Amino acid sequence: MHVATFRQQLAKEPAIAAEGSGVQKTALAVKLQAENLNFYYGKFQALHGISLSIVTYKITAFIGPSGCGKSTFLRTMNRMNETVRNTRVEGKLLLDGQDLREMDVTFVRRRVGMVFQKSNPFPKTIFDNVAYGLRVNGVRSRPVIEAAVERSLRRAALWDEVKDKLRKPASALSGGQQQRLCIARALAVEPEVLLLDEPCSALDPIATLKIEELLFQIKDITTIVIVTHNMQQAARLADYTGFFLMGKLIEFDDTRKIFQNPSKKETEDYVTGRFG
Amino acid sequence: MATSFPVEPRVIVRSPRTFIERLRGGDQIALLTTLVCAVTIIVVVALIVVELWMNSQPAIKAFGWHFLTSSTWDPNAEKFGALPFIYGTCLTSALALLIAIPLGIAAAIFLAEMAPPQLSNLLTFLIELLAAVPSVIYGLLGIFVLVPLIRDCLVPVLVKFFGYLPIFQGDFYGVSFLSASLVLSVMVAPFIISVSREVLLAVPVEQREAALAVGATKWEATWQIVLPNASTGIIGSVFLALARALGETMAVTMVIGNTPKITASLFSPGYSIAAVIANEFAEASGRLYVSSLIFLGLVLFGLTIVINAVARILVLTTTQRSA
Amino acid sequence: MDLRVSRRRKIVNVVMLSLSGVCTALVMGVLFFILGYLFWHGAKSLNWNFLTQVPKPSGQTGGGVANAIAGSAKVLLLATCIGVPIGFLAGVYLAEYSGKTFAFTIRYVVDLLNGVPSIVIGIVAYALVVRPMGHYSALAGGVALGIMMIPIAVRTTEEFLRSVPNSMREGAMALGATRARTIFTVVAPAAISGLISGMMLNLARVAGETAPLLFTALGNMFWSRGWLQPIATLPVTIYNYAIAPEEDLHQQAWAAGFVLLFLVLGINVTARMIIARGSASARR
Known part of the structure; x- marks a missing residue:
């Protein structure tokens, strides 16, 4: 698929976009919901009263200058923030209406997958990388694992490139391939939500394009939330976009509204490049 | 919409919540096991202290502080004093360092500042291998190679030029304070070299460049700027070497x-704390005899701990300052 | 500028720099002279019988140190089984679980243990194992060397686990792996070459230890059965032969020294090569 195709698709987006009425008013299924979420690193408050809803099978993007809290917010959605010492969350985070923080943490992370800024393949073979999540979650059957690995690699548009070298170490792949491998690894456990933290920031434009294409391919099986510092990327990919500034969610709306007709002055300054 | 893949049923959607299941996940078990092991180490060290203390009680009760200042060691009469051993340990260690420090630091300067990196790395690799040579092998070489060499080459020279000094008087039979010190100096030199080299390399390049830029010669830059920068770390390495020399047994x-016995002459045979324990412990009979030996062990333990602590602090302050 | 001062400075420069080179050469020369001597002398005294026979009764010549080689292997196996698991797991705790204050305490205690003279460890192993059991044993020797292995095992483990990038841990945990699972299936395997070579260096270090074995494992002229009898080891055998009056035993001490040094340095070089190759491939 090509960028132009993305644009066409954006153009024939469903009714909500045309109405321009924002997320909250639609009747779409809400997958993840934050209510008045505060986040602290020690005494420093990194997030201030974030409230928003992530819609099922849509791509949601978060933009904003670095240090604005977009990644922090992303990491609270699968409780990865808990791996950092001395952090604290206040408020509610609901996954399918259930509070995330009352669930078992490994269970949350299996349901809400994550892809990181820097690709982080394990020092194992390509196959074992993709199979890791399944094994961790108790899948033992060899045929099931093999099928899942192939399916995930196909979804991540990597199968054709690696099908002959599944037993090779993952470190032999190129940067873009490694990142797609990490996406395949995350997809293998069939997450309901896939969080991506600036997945393309270390990649060249061609590799970036491949990742964007594959995200488009998988949005009908999983809900995608992506943090990016690249506004064009958000505009190309996302159905909804949120703009963060200084730990606050300034505006959250339909992507086209954010980029063409934002309701807040700060958003306009940022998307038109007038901001720092 | 690009719907190239059907939505498949999710594989495992079950929250492992019960205590047993979380145990099987391993987190609690792993935390507990590793914590137990960490605590075990503390227990082991505590055991060392307690065992030494408890077992040296008879000697402490019998001799008290006098143990440290008495120079009589007579197992038959059950009279025990530690002074000759403390003297021997301190004398040999000090003399070994006196020889090893200048050589070691000079070699470290050469390796860190002058030698081309490849040569420096190769020599450092070899020196680190030498530090790994077991002490019993140094002892073996000491007996059969170094002692004859000292007797035939070094001693006549020393007697000829410095014979009037009290430290070079008396007959030389081979085994002596001097031999022990020389063997020790050979053993600790690799240690001083490799640690000092590392500390010197940690001094920022800018320091050297700044000195050279104002017209200092290479030696002046090294001696006046780099060495003072690294001095704490080098002193630390010396203390580490000292701790090693004090505890060296075989x-x-x-x-x-x-x-x-306690004599001023380096040519005369002596004894050290570690040596007396190694020699007499297995054959010691009588509670007081064993207890006295263990008391000596306690003294040695205390000595090395103090020296090690000082060394750690010194090395730590330099490496942290440069980091 | 005064030319003479400048010349004097130049001379000092050259003299002192050459002096440091001479010192290096001197140190290296002495060290390699004695080791070369050992290799030459030891290899000369080495033969097949030496490696396969037990010592002859005193007064007769010939015989070998096969029992001491086997004994060293047994004691080292015991030591590894005691020191490495405790040290490794404690290192895992330090690198992955512990808070700041407690970690500082443990690290301090580990340093302390590392500084304890080996002869003192021998006394403690004697008091803890030999005296309660009433006799010298391979087990006591294993305990003494095992305790000596702990500090390096802890430090190696902590260091190499910390060198694994945090993104590995995050990647595994984001897939729903528990912390323990992450450590043992991703972090430790990522550091495996460093861990193994660190443990090898550790083993090489205690393999040459003599002092703690003198009154724990003691020695034995014959094959030692089981784990609870006195047992011969290479370092102690070298010591006993070296201080014995017989010239034949001196030759055997040289040969045994050669075997011990060959093993220790062999393990050392292998381990260092593994580490070097590991860091080279990590850079790639």
């Missing part, structure tokens, strides 16, 4: 002569 035992 090599010293094999060449010191094992005679508990």
Whole structure:
């Protein structure tokens, strides 16, 4: 698929976009919901009263200058923030209406997958990388694992490139391939939500394009939330976009509204490049 | 919409919540096991202290502080004093350092500042291998190679030029303070070299460049700027070497002569704390005799701990300052 | 500028720099002279019988140190089984679980243990194992060397686990792996070459230890059965032969020294090569 195709698709987006009425008013299924979420690193408050809803099978993007809290917010959605010492969350985070923080943490992370800024393949073979999540979650059957690995690699548009070298170490792949491998690894456990933290920031434009294409391919099986510092990327990919500034969610709306007709002055300054 | 893949049923959607299941996940077990092991180490060290303390009680009760200042060591009469051993340990360690420090630091300067990196790396690799050579082998070499060499080459020279000094008087039989010190100096030199080299390399390049830029010669830059920068770390390495020399057992035992006496002459045989324990512990009979030996062990333990602590602090302050 | 001063400075420069080179050469020369001597002398005294026979009764010549080689292997196996698991797991705790204050305490205690003279460890192993059991044993020797292995095992483990990038841990945990699972299936395997070579260096270090074995494992002229009898080891055999009066035993001490040094340095070089190759491939 090509960028132009993305644009066409954006153009024939469903009714909500045309109405321009924002997320909250639609009747779409809400997958993840934050209510008045505060986040602290020690005494420093990194997030201030974030409230928003992530819609099922849509791509949601978060933009904003670095240090604005977009990644922090992303990491609270699968409780990865808990791996950092001395952090604290206040408020509610609901996954399918259930509070995330009352669930078992490994269970949350299996349901809400994550892809990181820097690709982080394990020092194992390509196959074992993709199979890791399944094994961790108790899948033992060899045929099931093999099928899942192939399916995930196909979804991540990597199968054709690696099908002959599944037993090779993952470190032999190129940067873009490694990142797609990490996406395949995350997809293998069939997450309901896939969080991506600036997945393309270390990649060249061609590799970036491949990742964007594959995200488009998988949005009908999983809900995608992506943090990016690249506004064009958000505009190309996302159905909804949120703009963060200084730990606050300034505006959250339909992507086209954010980029063409934002309701807040700060958003306009940022998307038109007038901001720092 | 690009719907190239059907939505498949999700594989495992079950929250492992019960206590047993979380245990099987391993987190609690792993945390507990590793914590137990960490605590075990503390227990082991505590055990060392307690065992030494409890077992040296008879000697402490019998002799008290006098143990440290008495120079009589007579197992038959059950009279025990530690002074000859403390003297021997301190004398040999000090003399070993006196020889090893200038050589070691000079070699470290050469390796860190002058030698081309490849040569420096190769030599450092070899020196680190030498630091790994077991002490019993140094002892073996001491007995059969170094002692004859000292007797035939070094001693006549020393007697000829410095014979009037009290430290070079008396007959030389081979095993002596001097031999022990020389063997020790050979053993600790690799240690001083490799640690000092590392500390020197940690001094920022800018410091050297700044000195050279104002017209200092290479030596002046090294001596006046780099060395003072690294001095704490180098002193730390010396203390580490000292701790090693104090606790060194086999090599010293094999060449010191094992005679508990205090003399000024380096040519005369002597004894050290570690050597007397190694020699007499297995054959010691009588509660007080064993207890006295363990008391000596406690003294040695205390000595090395203090020296090690000082060394750690010194090395830590330099490496943290440069980091 | 005064030319003479400048010349004097130049001379000092050259003299001092050459002096440091001479010192290096001197140190290296002495060290390699004695080791070369050992290799030459030891290899000369080495033969097949030496490696396969037990010592002859005193007064007769010939015989070998096969029992001491086997004994060293047994004691080292015991030591590894005691020191490495405790040290490794404690290192895992330090690198992955512990808070700041407690970690500082443990690290301090580990340093302390590392500084304890080996002869003192021998006394403690004697008091803890030999005296309660009433006799010297391979087990006591294993305990003494095992305790000596702990500090390096802890430090190696902590260091190499910390060198694994945090993104590995995050990647595994984001897939729903528990912390323990992450450590043992991703972090430790990522550091495996460093861990193995660190443990090898550790083993090489205690393999040459003599002092703690003198009154724990003691020695034995014959094959030692089981784990609870006195047992011969290479370092102690070298010591006993070196201080014995017989010239034949001196030759055997040289040969045994050669075997021990060959093993220790062999393990050392292998381990260092593994580490070097590991860091080279990590850079790639």
